Each structure stands twice: as C-alpha cells, then as structure tokens.
Amino acid sequence: MDGLGFTVDQMAEAERRGRLFGLAGDVLQWSGPPIHTVQSAADELGLSAEEVARVWALLGLTVTGPDVAALSQADVDALATWVALKAVVGQDGAYGLLRVVGTAMARLAEAESTMIRAGMPDIQMTHTHDELATAQAYRAIAEFVPGSGT
Structure with a gap:
C-alpha cells in the first residue's frame, strides 16, 4: 500500500x-477525493443541503452525515449538470431521471459484482x-x- x-x-x-x-x-x-460535504456542495450548486441529500439518495447513494466530506468535485460538477437539466425539464422529470440512473447503476454494479466474484x-x-x-x-x-x- x-x-x-x-x-x-x-x-x-x-x-x-x-x-x-x-x-x-x-x-x-x-470519482475523485471526497472534498465536499452535502452543505458545501449545496452552497456551490445554489441548492439546499436537504435537496442535495435527496438527489444523492435518488441515485441510490448515501452520505454518512451532513458534515462529512463525501462528494468529489466531479460529483458536484455532475450535479450541476443535473441542476441545469432540472431548469429545462422541471423537477418531476429531473427526479425521475435520477431514479432511472440510480436503478440502472445498481443493476450494472450487481452484474459486475456477480461476474467478478464468480470469476x-x-x-x-x-x-x-x-x-x-x-x-x-x-x-x-x-x-x-x-x-x-x-
């Protein structure tokens, strides 16, 4: 190590x-070293900490706590893209997309994990x-x- x-x-x-x-x-x-807390990501994105936590949860991801650095700059940049998309398609559509992405990533991760454990x-x-x-x-x-x- x-x-x-x-x-x-x-x-x-x-x-x-x-x-x-x-x-x-x-x-x-x-996606990079964890340098952002939910609050610092929210500040950068112009969102509330609660909305950042909700968005993260819709993706199927967890954050240990509001004051724990858990998000990378790449994560925050991706969320900024989502914020811009939400402005165009609305909250319901944007949240729906996150649910689909989260579910798809979970299924892909499970398939990869199963393949790796077996092989x-x-x-x-x-x-x-x-x-x-x-x-x-x-x-x-x-x-x-x-x-x-x-």
Whole structure:
C-alpha cells in the first residue's frame, strides 16, 4: 500500500472502516477525493443541503452525515449538470431521471459484482483469509472500472 502512494493516515482510516484490503482498488473507482460535504456542495450548486441529500439518495447513494466530506468535485460538477437539466425539464422529470440512473447503476454494479466474484474468488476475504492477497486481487480487477464507464 505504501508503494502505491497511500499515506499512513489513509491506511489507518481504511483500516478503521474495515476496508484496508480494498484501499488500493477503491481509489481507482472514486470519482475523485471526497472534498465536499452535502452543505458545501449545496452552497456551490445554489441548492439546499436537504435537496442535495435527496438527489444523492435518488441515485441510490448515501452520505454518512451532513458534515462529512463525501462528494468529489466531479460529483458536484455532475450535479450541476443535473441542476441545469432540472431548469429545462422541471423537477418531476429531473427526479425521475435520477431514479432511472440510480436503478440502472445498481443493476450494472450487481452484474459486475456477480461476474467478478464468480470469476475471481481471490477478491473475497472469506475465500483467501489473507488481506494482502485480497488487496492484490481487488486492485487488479478495479483497474478495469475506469475503462468500463461505471
């Protein structure tokens, strides 16, 4: 992990969340580092924090709390596109689109997850019982995520 450029603090935080084995792969799937709270995203977008949280929930995503940095700049930029779309199609249509996108992404994620677990059992701690082996397997498969568009 150290060789991949992670700081001790990042590794300690991943361990605290039970995700040390996943840190090397998780970073490849991020839309960027989490730098925005729901409130700071709302401020940038001209929305209320409640609406940002609702929009995030409609996508099937969760935020730990209102003061926790959980959204990347790319996330906020995507939400800005949604805000512009909402101005054209109205709130009902814009919320409906988010529901469809959230459902589609959940189905795609489930299909990918099923395929990966079946074809690459070393990605599962319950299979390897070895954090390093699982981390290496997870990193190897996570490298495909940016190119798959998910």
